[in-house]
Amino acid sequence: MPDPQRKPHIGGNWKMNLHAGEAAALAEALADRLAGTAGDAVDVTIFPAFPYLAAVASVLCNKGSKIVVGAQDGYFEANGAFTGEVSMSMLKDVGVGCVLVGHSERRHVLGENNELINAKLHAALDAGLDVILAVGEKIEQREAGKTDFVNYGQICAGLAGVTAEQMQRVTIAYEPVWAIGTGKTASPQDAQDAHAAIRGCLSGIFHGQGVNDTTRIQYGGSMKPGNAAELLAQPDIDGGLIGGASLKADDFAGIVDAAK
Ligand code: PEP
Numbered sequence: 001m002p003d004p005q006r007k008p009h010i011g012g013n014w015k016m017n018l019h020a021g022e023a024a025a026l027a028e029a030l031a032d033r034l035a036g037t038a039g040d041a042v043d044v045t046i047f048p049a050f051p052y053l054a055a056v057a058s059v060l061c062n063k064g065s066k067i068v069v070g071a072q073d074g075y076f077e078a079n080g081a082f083t084g085e086v087s088m089s090m091l092k093d094v095g096v097g098c099v100l101v102g103h104s105e106r107r108h109v110l111g112e113n114n115e116l117i118n119a120k121l122h123a124a125l126d127a128g129l130d131v132i133l134a135v136g137e138k139i140e141q142r143e144a145g146k147t148d149f150v151n152y153g154q155i156c157a158g159l160a161g162v163t164a165e166q167m168q169r170v171t172i173a174y175e176p177v178w179a180i181g182t183g184k185t186a187s188p189q190d191a192q193d194a195h196a197a198i199r200g201c202l203s204g205i206f207h208g209q210g211v212n213d214t215t216r217i218q219y220g221g222s223m224k225p226g227n228a229a230e231l232l233a234q235p236d237i238d239g240g241l242i243g244g245a246s247l248k249a250d251d252f253a254g255i256v257d258a259a260k
Helices: 020-033 050-062 088-093 104-108 114-126 139-143 147-158 188-205 225-232 249-259
Strands: 009-013 043-047 068-071 096-101 130-135 170-174 217-220 239-242
Touching: 009 096, 009 217, 009 249, 020 043, 020 050, 020 249, 043 096, 050 068, 088 096, 088 114, 096 114, 114 130, 114 147, 130 147, 139 147, 147 188, 170 188, 188 217, 188 225, 225 239, 225 249, 239 249
Parallel strands: 009 043, 009 239, 043 068, 068 096, 096 130, 130 170, 170 217, 217 239
Antiparallel strands: none
């Protein structure tokens, strides 16, 4: 069983999916389906595409839902000549409570490096937002026995300059790249081993400050209602970041139920 001092968190990363009507309908369905659970037994965040953040926040607010609206990205500068970018304070303005940084698609498809990810993480914290820092190895790195080495590197660089107090607003998402959107899931034991190693890494960074015990570490990579319970039962797995299965209300709610 996961440590009771770490409340489970389930995030739904909608990626570049769902147009306005679909996004509003899914938010409404989740607000209904997860009333009494979201924000109580399980913290729940959904991550719509940028154009629909305000509309989804408004749907959830009208429903009195405790589901949090998250952004899939945000820029580190506060304002200025950065065409196409969106600042953390702008996200906060439209009702966002949490920002995802370091997702593997941003690292490996859009070319973000650890330095940029760290700058974004600091900007989000400075704007008063919670942060999910995603880390994870590629298949060739796992096969070469470098899973922990890769995760340590991404965590140390991603969290550079972050204080133990700020870590109360940071969740780590362990997302093996080879499991994202592929239908391949890490076995519960492999995921548990990676999470335990990440907890050890946090202990090394924040020596003696208890951050390793209190930080939520959630798993992402083809989590579905059918495999969620076994993954979430591992002692160091405190939740999930869900892509594909977050696009259907019943599937996503099923995973949230498994986290209770
Ligand atoms: C993700 O996008 O973070 C993710 C884990 O996707 P999926 O659940 O589809 O593997």
